[in-house]
Amino acid sequence: MATILDIARLSGVSKSTVSRVINNHPHVSEDSRTRVMEAIEKLSFVRNARGVHLRTQSTKTIGVTIPVLDHPYFSPLVGMIAAKCRKVGYKIVIFQTFYSIDEEYEIYEKLTENELDAVIITHTLLGEKKIKQRVRDKIVLICNEPLQTRHLDVFSLDERDAVYSSTQYLLKEGRNHLLFCADEERTPLQRQRWEGFKQAHLDLNKSCTVQQKISGYSTIEEGILLGDEIFSGHCNHDGILAGSDFLAAGLLSSAKKHGVSVPKELSIIGFDNHPICLTTFPALSSIQNQTELMVKDLITCLLDRLGGKEFPTARKVYKGDLVIRGT
Template identity: 45%
Template structure:
C-alpha cells in the first residue's frame, strides 16, 4: 500500500510538504498541491482515515455542490437527492459555492480528507479533467452539468435538444422575432444557445448574439427584461427562458404593457415547476428529468461506494416540451 514516503518520492516534494497538502494546510502553493494530487492518482493512494473518520463522524455522508440552493432548480434537485440518498442510508451535506472557485476546490479537499464519502457535482467552474485531478481516486459524480463522462460518471440533460425543441416549435408556428434567456454563461448554457441557433438554421433563418440575454435567474430578472424589451421596436414575438420563474416575470411585464400572450407573443419556460400552472395563461415549459437523474445517480453512487470498478458511465436524458396556453 502506498505511503506518504512514496508520494514524496513520486512528487519530488518533502514529506512535510506532502503532509501539509494532505491536511489541507493553507500555506502550500498550487503547484505543490497539483504535484501531490498527481502522485496520489498515479499511486492509487488511499489515506488511513480511521482516526479522522471517528473525529469527524463522516461515515455515510455525501456532499452535493450547488451554486445557490435558493434557485428553484437546485432546491428541487437537492430535495430529490436528499430523499433518495436517505432511503439508501446516506446523509446529504449541501455545499453552496455561490460561484466561488476557491470554495469549490475546498470541497474537493474535504473529500480527500474523507469528511464525506463522495460528492455529487451539480455545478462546477472546472472541466471534468480538472475535477478528476482534484479528487483523484475518490468518488465524484456529475449531475446536471454538460460534461462528456471521460473521467467521471455523468448524468445530464440534453440541453441543446431541449432548447432546439422549444425554438423549432415557435418557429413552426410562424414566430420570427425570438429571444433566448440564460442565467450565467456556462458550458450548459452554451449548449442551450446552440440549440436555439440550430433551430433557426433548420428554418433557414438568421440568428445573432443580440437575441441572447444573460444573467437572468429570478422572476424579478424576467420582469425587468420584459420592461426593457416591451418598450423597444420591433417587439419580440417569442421568448424562450432558462426557468419558469424568469418566464413568470416576463408574463407579468407583458400583461402590464398590454401585450397579449399568446396572440402577440409566446413564452416558454424551463423545468416544469408548479408555478407554471398558476400563471395566466398557464406556461408552456420543458421538463428537467430530475426524478430520472436522481434515481440513476443514487444507483451509481451506491454501487461505487460498494467498490464497483468500471469505466465512467455517461447517461443523457431528453426533455419533453409541455405545451400549455402561453404558446
C-alpha cells in the same frame, strides 16, 4: 464516559451485537435491540462519530455542490438528492459555490481529506481534467451538467436537443424574432442550450445573432425587471425561451402589465415544467425535465461506486419534452 463494553455487560449481549444496534444493522433480534437501547439510555452513551469514521473510513456523508441555495431549479433538485440519500443511510452537506471556481476547489479539498465519502456536482465551471486533478481517485458524480467526461459518471438532460426542438417549434409557428434567456452562460449546460437555439435557426435558414442572447436572469423578480426593460420600449420579440419557469412567469407578468398579448403577440416557453406553470394565466408552456429519474439513476450509481463495484464510466442522457399550454 460509557463504552460499548459497558453496554454489552449491562445488557447481557456481545460487543458485536451492541455495535450492530448502534449502527442500525438489521440482523438483530428485537429483544437484544431493546436491551441494548435500555442500557444506552441508563449509561447516557453518546456515539462517537469520529471514532466510527476512523475505524470504517466512512463518514456516511455526501457533499452536493450547487451555485446558490435559493435558485428555483437547484433547491428542489437538492431536496430530491437529500431524500434519496437519507433512505439509504447517507446524509448530505450542501455547498454553495456562488459561481466561484475557488469555492469549488475548497469542496474538492474536503473530499480528498476524507471529510466526505463522495461529491455530487450539480453545477460547475470546470472541465473534467481540472476536477480530476483536484479529486484524484475519489468518488465524484455529475448530476445536471452535461459535462463531456471519460472518467466521471454523468447524468444530465439533453439540453441542446430540448432547446433545439422548442426553438424549431416557435420558428415553425411563425415566430421569427426570438430571444434566448440564459442563467449563468459560463456553464456547459447553458452553452449547450445556446448551441441548440442557434442550430434550430440555421436548420431553417434563419439568421441568429448574439444579440438574441441575454444572461444572468432566473427568478420571478428578475423576469419582471427584464420584462419591464424589454416591453417598455419598442419590442420586436415575438417569442422568448426562458431559462426557468420562474423567469418565464416574471416575463409573463411584465408582458401583461405593458399590454403585450400572450400568446397573440408573444410566445413564452419556460424550462423544467415546475408546478408554477399551472398557476399563471395563461398557463405557461415549458420544457419537461427528467429530474426524478435522473436522481434515481444517480443514487444507484453512487451506491455502486461507494460499494466498490467496478464498471465503465456511466453516462445517461435524458430527453426533455416540450409541454404546450397557453403561452
